[in-house]
Amino acid sequence: MGREVGAKRRTRIEWIAAALEAMADGGVDAVRVERLAPTLGVSKGSFYWHFEDRNDLLTATVDQWEAGGTDRIIARAEAGGGDAAARILALGRLTADPKRMASELAIRDWARRDPAIAARVERVDDRRMQYLRALFTQLGAPTGEIEARAMLLSSLLTGNYFIRAKHGRRSRRTVLAQAVALLLETKC
Numbered sequence: 593m594g595r596e597v598g599a600k601r602r603t604r605i606e607w608i609a610a611a612l613e614a615m616a617d618g619g620v621d622a623v624r625v626e627r628l629a630p631t632l633g634v635s636k637g638s639f640y641w642h643f644e645d646r647n648d649l650l651t652a653t654v655d656q657w658e659a660g661g662t663d664r665i666i667a668r669a670e671a672g673g674g675d676a677a678a679r680i681l682a683l684g685r686l687t688a689d690p691k692r693m694a695s696e697l698a699i700r701d702w703a704r705r706d707p708a709i710a711a712r713v714e715r716v717d718d719r720r721m722q723y724l725r726a727l728f729t730q731l732g733a734p735t736g737e738i739e740a741r742a743m744l745l746s747s748l749l750t751g752n753y754f755i756r757a758k759h760g761r762r763s764r765r766t767v768l769a770q771a772v773a774l775l776l777e778t779k780c
Contacts, residue, residue: 602632604642604652611653616694620702623650654712657699661692662716666723676730677776683749684772693753720746731776741775748772 602610610632614622625646629636643649669682687693703710724742733741748771759767 601638601641602634606632607639607642607649608652608656611649612656612695612698613691615653615698615702616691619698620650620706623653625649654699654709657695658712658716661687661696662719676727680724680727680745680772680776683745684768687749690753693750696750697753717746745772745775748775 607628610628611623614624614628614631623646625636625639629639632638639649643652665683665686668686669679672679672682674682699709700713703713721742724745725738728738728741728745748768752768
């Protein structure tokens with residue numbers, strides 16, 4: 593495949609990032625080469641330097657979501673050091689990005705209609721829950737509560753993005769901090 597002299601070429605990562613953004617804005621159907629190329633300022637031919645076809649791009653996009661939203665976040669929480677409570681607080685900070693959450697929602701919406709993507713989401717959720725279980729175990733949470741606390745924290749980290757309630761005189765940040773503090777309590 594020849595390249596035009598002076599033509600702009602985007603990286604594989606730039607194509608994946610554009611696909612994630614398009615997916616966040618319009619779902620999996622919005623991920624189309626003919627829509628992404630103008631956004632990136634390139635011709636459709638640039639796409640084929642990095643991907644065989646749209647399915648290859650979609651697979652790479654889910655791979656990026658999985659790695660970025662799970663493995664890298666866990667690695668960053670671990671790299672921050674501290675005890676299990678400090679790492680749980682770090683997870684809250686690391687997962688608070690609205691762009692990341694928009695991609696999360698788009699992937700989960702896609703999973704409702706595609707069994708292969710549903711299996712990937714299940715694998716991601718299992719990995720996230722495994723990490724949260726380990727943290728609550730390190731905190732000394734009662735054995736019978738570890739699964740529930742991990743589920744509640746996972747739900748809080750993901751679901752918080754979708755709740756638009758007002759909290760009276762209290763800030764959202766204050767309410768979230770209190771919710772996490774309640775989960776971190778090991779005495780019941």
